[in-house]
Amino acid sequence: MRILAQIPFFAGLSEDDLDSIDKRMVSLSWAEGDHLYSAGEPADHLYVVAAGQVKVVRSTRSGQDTIVDVLAPGELVGSLSIGRQAGYPETVAAMVTTCALRIETTAFREVLLEYPSVALRVLDDVTALLGSERSDAGQHTSSTVAQRVGMMLLHLADKFGRNGEDVDGVLIQLPLTRADLAGMIGSTPESVSRVMSRLRKEGAVDSGRRWTSILDRDKLAAIVASNK
């Protein structure tokens, strides 16, 4: 369980401190498609992704699903606040086989009180999330679906991309369906499919069953910058 030491939030803590925190956490794993938790369940746990990837999904009453984030190892998800809210506002599902640490919200808050420097790092993280959420909330309305798909692919490439060996360009190894992508940018599977077809035809990207690859980053960036 010395995974804790790898997590940026806990950097700089002593062995003993990490041990003390570790005692309050449990390590769990999920298979692809499983839910770490579902919307509506009592929100009293916090999770730290250790390995794998998970998607954070919000459903609106109209049945529209939006994917608000895809988390990489090291990121937090779950309930930070002890508010008297009904339950989790979202569902978190494993996109691949995933391992994560779980801690009770109340216990985590005790940790934050005990180690204020950790609290500050968490605060920085959440603040950054809020900032990026706000910055692309504005872009959403004023750009086309093609631009939003392009932006999302560039973002995913930065976060999950690897310089592949078998494939040219930057490889994004995630099992993303058209519906997933649509949920990320607020669109429909059909519209996303049209855009992806066009991007593939232009040689900017290629995609297969469980992967997407950016072949020509400049071309993709140009499409995002232009208004087509």
Place this chain on the structure above:
Amino acid sequence: MRILAQIPFFAGLSEDDLDSIDKRMVSLSWAEGDHLYSAGEPADHLYVVAAGQVKVVRSTRSGQDTIVDVLAPGELVGSLSIGRQAGYPETVAAMVTTCALRIETTAFREVLLEYPSVALRVLDDVTALLGSERSDAGQHTSSTVAQRVGMMLLHLADKFGRNGEDVDGVLIQLPLTRADLAGMIGSTPESVSRVMSRLRKEGAVDSGRRWTSILDRDKLAAIVASNK
């Protein structure tokens, strides 16, 4: 300067503690239209609104302005993190004569380290903001302009509304232009104007130079819930 005691973030602190924090803050005021700070300026201060209202505006490269929030007294705005970022990502302007406390980001972080319970409250606040941002980011794309205007008016009524004496219904006393409202929901002044005309014709709302009033909350909620 015993305004500090009124601010929820600092609830429960002793006189001496408040005094210590107070020493690191300065009280300032702005006239309507003035900027507390502008996008791009070095981001090294944090503000707590004491009286008045301010709007938080983000500009995209395409010249589109989006109003990401309108702050009431007690709310925080500015730089929480000491990141090596270029500067403020947004502009904050006073909508009416406004008074606010200012503190250096570094000094505020020291306060948070010193009083972890305050840090937790700030964290709760930012987390809640992130949550609401995400929840209506999804609604944005899947709803019409009329629905979004309605939702925004209901939100503003909850936050700033007063049961007026002269006017029927809930009064929102803010100098909001059509362009402001458009910026909040990601639309255009023309579209907002059309919606407001319709809502006025239907008797749901009324609006004047520096105010908006919700005459029939149920009717407005019905419009938001429906798909027209």
Place this chain on the structure above:
DNA sequence: CGTCACGTTGACGGGAGTCAAAAGTTGTGG
């Protein structure tokens, strides 16, 4: 009273959501 910012209304066009159908994939069971 003139100017200017803001608000309103109309006409037009395009992007994209919706409905529908066909083609490709995966996984299962006989």
Place this chain on the structure above:
DNA sequence: CCACAACTTTTGACTCCCGTCAACGTGACG
């Protein structure tokens, strides 16, 4: 090994919301 079912993807046709451009009205302030 093959066949069938279920799902995903793709493509087409249609409709409509709303962003854009434009003209006009209105209230505020010097």
